[in-house]
Amino acid sequence: MCIGIPMRVESVDGAMAVCERRGKRERISLALVDDAPVGTWILAYQGTAVRTMTPDEAEETTAALDALAAVMAGEENVDAFFADLVGREPQLPPHLKGSRS
Numbered sequence: 001m002c003i004g005i006p007m008r009v010e011s012v013d014g015a016m017a018v019c020e021r022r023g024k025r026e027r028i029s030l031a032l033v034d035d036a037p038v039g040t041w042i043l044a045y046q047g048t049a050v051r052t053m054t055p056d057e058a059e060e061t062t063a064a065l066d067a068l069a070a071v072m073a074g075e076e077n078v079d080a081f082f083a084d085l086v087g088r089e090p091q092l093p094p095h096l097k098g099s100r101s
Helices: 055-072
Strands: 005-013 016-021 024-029 041-045 048-053
Touching: 005 024, 005 055, 016 041, 024 041, 024 048, 041 055, 048 055
Parallel strands: none
Antiparallel strands: 005 016, 005 041, 016 024, 041 048
């Protein structure tokens, strides 16, 4: 399984950036993204920014990764990590609506 990690751009030097997540800093290549100024959230995978993210996407992805870690540690109830999904019916994303016959 391949898992990207949300990180926040702290500084940029050409096609490289120093990015941070929970106190851990890494040098990340920005070669695959168009524009990632300081403060931008990126999805990092194996030392490369795969795409930029909104702050909300970064927060939701971080919560999902925290839920995965909790399950791996034996936790059974992960509802708190998915507060945006609990208590509502699932919704199809816009690009899938209307495609069912």
